Amino acid sequence: MFKTPISALVLIHTDDLQVLIMERADKPGYWQSVTGSLEQAETPLQTAIREVQEETGLDARNYELQDWHESNVYEIYPHWRHRYAPEVTHNTEHLFGLLLPEPLPIKMAPDEHVQYEWVDWREAAKRVFSWTNVDALSKLGERHGLKL
Numbered sequence: 525m526f527k528t529p530i531s532a533l534v535l536i537h538t539d540d541l542q543v544l545i546m547e548r549a550d551k552p553g554y555w556q557s558v559t560g561s562l563e564q565a566e567t568p569l570q571t572a573i574r575e576v577q578e579e580t581g582l583d584a585r586n587y588e589l590q591d592w593h594e595s596n597v598y599e600i601y602p603h604w605r606h607r608y609a610p611e612v613t614h615n616t617e618h619l620f621g622l623l624l625p626e627p628l629p630i631k632m633a634p635d636e637h638v639q640y641e642w643v644d645w646r647e648a649a650k651r652v653f654s655w656t657n658v659d660a661l662s663k664l665g666e667r668h669g670l671k672l
Contacts, residue, residue, distance in 0.1 A: 526607065526608050529561070530562045530617075530618070530659065531560055531562065531616070532558055532559065532571040532619075533618070533619055533620065534557060534572045534575065534576055534584070534620045534621070535557050535619075535622065535661065536557065536580065537624070537645065538623070538625070538627060539625075541646070541664065541668060541670075543648040543661065543664070544580070544581065544627070545640065546558060546632065546636075546639070546641075547637055547640070548636070548638075549635060551653075553653075555652050555653060556652050556653060556657055557647075557648075558575050558580065558622075559617070559635040559657075560574070560578070568618035568620075569589075569644065570613060572591075572618075573585060577596055579610060579634075579637065579638075580632070581630055581632075582624075582628065582646035587622055587623060587625075588623040589620070589622050590623070592663065595616050595617075595618075596616070596656040597616050597617075598612060598617065598655070599615055600613060600615050601611070617656050620646075621661050645665055646665075646672060658667045658672075661664055
């Protein structure tokens, strides 16, 4: 079964802009925020809640989850394109923010990530591999009156 080319990216952060980033299990050195594709009849918001639970063990409904009502369209990396139908080359990624009261320990999905760190949002922007993740981090700063 092919993945749906619509996904959610969730920036998990604190009010002082500490951001959770995780290193991918399938690509060492590739750091990212929580992200994942829609399943069946899910909305992007439902996907965001599910992915946060699967990738961190946190229940996003217990915190302030914000739908930023923004999205990016990007070309799917060739090494991941086999997960999608043959004619699919681009994905639409919806952006969300999840505000936590402090950096919390998380329970990673070992098949997805090998380690995590809480870092300043600007440091996160230097370390994540995708331009859409950098864009989301820039938008997080802008929401607090800051520039990347």
